[in-house]
Amino acid sequence: MSFFKNKTRAFMIITTVILVMFMAVSTLPGNVADTTGNVFGIIITPVQRFLGAVVNIAGDAVEFVFNIGDLDDENDMLKEQVSVLNSEVREASELKRENDRLRALLDLKEKKPEYEMVASNIISSDIDNWYSIFTLDCGSSDGINVDDTVITNDGLVGYIYEVGYNWAKVKTIIDPASSVSAKIERIDTVGMCDGDVLLKNSNEIKMNYIPLSSAVVKGDMVITSGIGGVYPKGINIGKVKSVSKSSDGLTQTALIEPGVKFDEIGEVFVMKKVPLDID
């Protein structure tokens, strides 16, 4: 211990004690760390939002440059076609995609009238290699609450696990600490979709506790079962990629490819529960 200078030793002891206390307290709800985290989030969110916007603009610019190259090639091959027509076609396909997205959203909204959809942008994503969380640019000021479900038109993304004034954190279904009660739609079999440390990087999850008697096959669609109360029933999770016996041999485990491409999402919808008008 001779190489510890006094100040360093005092710093290490005091800091260790405080941090260990923090670690113990952080397991309790509504603690000091939550409040401090909220203040930190309020400050950092505009910075992240700004940088996210800059990144998007830079990405669009790069894409634009590549598109110019493509259009030049196309113009060489098809001289009669004018660029106006090309942009119209592109615009039409973009409108179609938008239409499909809104139609899916409308369909979901009709199926689930008790929810209001709040569109939100992702302003920051994974900061380490162990968890899959991201931050949205909406928060308690938009009526977002903890445990609200987050989706895209491709399916389930995750749920809100922490909310600040102008930000909200989402724990995705590929997070190793995530668990979703799921159902294989075709055969009505219930199981648990769990995130995994290793599968996270390949954007996959596994569905555990499928009875051996269930005839699960590759390509079966998996949806939320509604059991557990966090996720509403019937939201698309993904499809079965492969099936194997679990390590204990008592059940089956399916590898699921989520409908949502977690590397590519930029905009999500938060399903905000609204009180229904009984009259």
Place this chain on the structure above:
Amino acid sequence: MKWIKYYTLLMIVFVIQSVLGDNFKIFGVLPDLIFALAVCVSLKEKRLGALVFSLSAGLLIDFTLMRTFGLNALIMIYMILIVSCVTEKYFYPNIIVNLVSTFFGTMVYQTVYLFFGFVMWGNGDFMSSFLYIILPLSFYNGLVSFIMFFVVSKLLKEKMFVTLKVFRRDSK
């Protein structure tokens, strides 16, 4: 003034990591820029200052993750303490030592984090996680340490290659 520069750089690195992180992934692995910076600062500065800096860096990660609050900060300060003590006694704080320190520091940091964050609670396969996440991450962070050393040297207006000697003569 120097510390203002360090803390500003920390905030920039944090925002880059959190906003642009997905673009830097190699084989699904994200580099730990914040730890690489903390190691670099620990080689350039006195121990106590480096420890306070690493505590801030660790808390920044903890505030972002909001899981077991304090775990990152705790591991970070102990890792930086080890790096600082070992370097001070045995090595010259140059770019090679920075690379080696970041490589091994990342490996130990992430292994401890894997153990306390997952394995202890029965989640995750230790060996697979070590081979497929921690090992590539350590190599990746080793490479990142070059850039970090360059940035910090530029920030302090220091020469990048003052000496390439690794071992101190008086270390025995």
